[in-house]
Amino acid sequence: xxxxxxxxxxxxxxxxxxxxxxxxxxxxxxxxxxxxxxxxxxxxxxxxxxxxxxxxxxxxxxxxxxxxxxxxxxxxxxxxxxxxxxxxxxxxxxxxxxxxxxxxxxxxxxxxxxxxxxxxxxxxxxxxxxxxxxxxxxxxxxxxxxxxxxxxxxxxxxxxxxxxxxxxxxxxxxxxxxxxxxxxxxxxxxxxxxxxxxxxxxxxxxxxxxxxxxxxxxxxxxxxxxxxxxxxxxxxxxxxxxxxxx
Numbered sequence: 433x434x435x436x437x438x439x440x441x442x443x444x445x446x447x448x449x450x451x452x453x454x455x456x457x458x459x460x461x462x463x464x465x466x467x468x469x470x471x472x473x474x475x476x477x478x479x480x481x482x483x484x485x486x487x488x489x490x491x492x493x494x495x496x497x498x499x500x501x502x503x504x505x506x507x508x509x510x511x512x513x514x515x516x517x518x519x520x521x522x523x524x525x526x527x528x529x530x531x532x533x534x535x536x537x538x539x540x541x542x543x544x545x546x547x548x549x550x551x552x553x554x555x556x557x558x559x560x561x562x563x564x565x566x567x568x569x570x571x572x573x574x575x576x577x578x579x580x581x582x583x584x585x586x587x588x589x590x591x592x593x594x595x596x597x598x599x600x601x602x603x604x605x606x607x608x609x610x611x612x613x614x615x616x617x618x619x620x621x622x623x624x625x626x627x628x629x630x631x632x633x634x635x636x637x638x639x640x641x642x643x644x645x646x647x648x649x650x651x652x653x654x655x656x657x658x659x660x661x662x663x664x665x666x667x668x669x670x671x672x673x674x675x676x677x678x
Contacts, residue, residue, distance in 0.1 A: 471495055472511055475624045476605030477588075481597040486518030486566070491525070491588040491602040498618045504577040506621075510538070512561055512590055513569035520564040522593035527574055528556040530604050532627070533584030539573040553587070560593075580619060583608060583627045 472492030483489055492511040499506045510527050514520045526544070529535040534555045541559035549556050561570055578584050587603035608627025613619050621627070 472509070473623055474602060477600060477602035479599070480589075480601055481599055483516070483599045484518070484521060486516050487514060487520050487599075488516035489514055489520060489523070489564075489590050489600045491590060491600060492569075493586065493588070493602065493605070493623055495623050496620055497607055497623075498620050499578045499580060500618050501580070501614065501616065504579060506576050506578050508574040508576055508586070509571055510574050510588055511569050511571040512564070512588070514564035514566060517566050519566065522563055523561040523599075524591045524593055524595065525559040525561050525570075525572070526556060526587070526589045526591065527559065527572065528553045528587040528589075528604075529576060530554065530585040530587065532579035532582030533586055533607065534577050534579075535574060535586070536577060537575040541572060550587075561590075578607070578621070580612070580614075580627070581629050584621075 471494075473495045474490050474492055475495075477491055479489075490513050492513065494509055497506050497508055510525070512523065512525045525541075527535055527538050527541070528544075528550060530553050535557060536555070538557040538559060541557040544556035544558055559572055564570065576586075583606055585604035585606045587601065587605070589598050589602075590600040591598050605624055606626050607621040607623055608625040609619060609621050610625065610628050612629055
């Protein structure tokens with residue numbers, strides 16, 4: 433009896449250890465994949481209106497994101513940073529989606545009304561950043577969906593609080609892949625890469641071409657297409673309406 437009981441206890445302990453080890457592996461794996469966006473990049477960004485003396489503003493997007501192939505959901509981290517030597521003053525950050533990439537929510541930010549969206553965009557949010565001290569940054573969690581049968585772009589303008597100046601604008605810059613994985617649970621996309629969608633059967637799906645890339649002229653803004661790259665500029669609009677510049 434003593435021998436049988438010892439064997440039973442040893443078996444139970446071994447099982448518990450295996451379960452604990454498996455759980456730890458699962459937790460570590462989930463933690464790694466949940467934040468696996470790579471380093472931030474300012475690719476596709478450029479300075480616009482002159483910032484105040486001693487202020488140098490930039491934005492960062494992850495170098496890679498992952499789109500769930502069934503739900504089309506993805507998560508993006510958008511960061512605004514003051515790389516200068518003086519406080520920035522009051523700022524607004526806009527997060528705007530184009531084509532296959534739709535921004536559904538940005539933590540702590542307000543949706544831009546459909547009538548106030550930049551020409552050609554499908555969604556957008558405005559974030560009151562406040563003042564960024566020298567060397568400081570602020571990040572926002574962006575919930576989005578991506579229709580992988582299309583190209584998709586995102587744009588991050590950094591504007592003065594009154595909306596009259598755009599100090600920096602990243603994009604519209606694409607996320608995409610040249611090696612689709614339609615049968616996998618998720619498709620990884622790289623920043624600055626044009627999406628080349630492929631159907632599960634291997635047939636190429638219609639991609640957004642020149643017809644959809646050329647954005648319509650508007651009373652308060654226009655899109656510029658040069659050498660195959662879309663540039664969007666924010667021109668002056670009535671109060672509370674946003675404009676893109678490029």
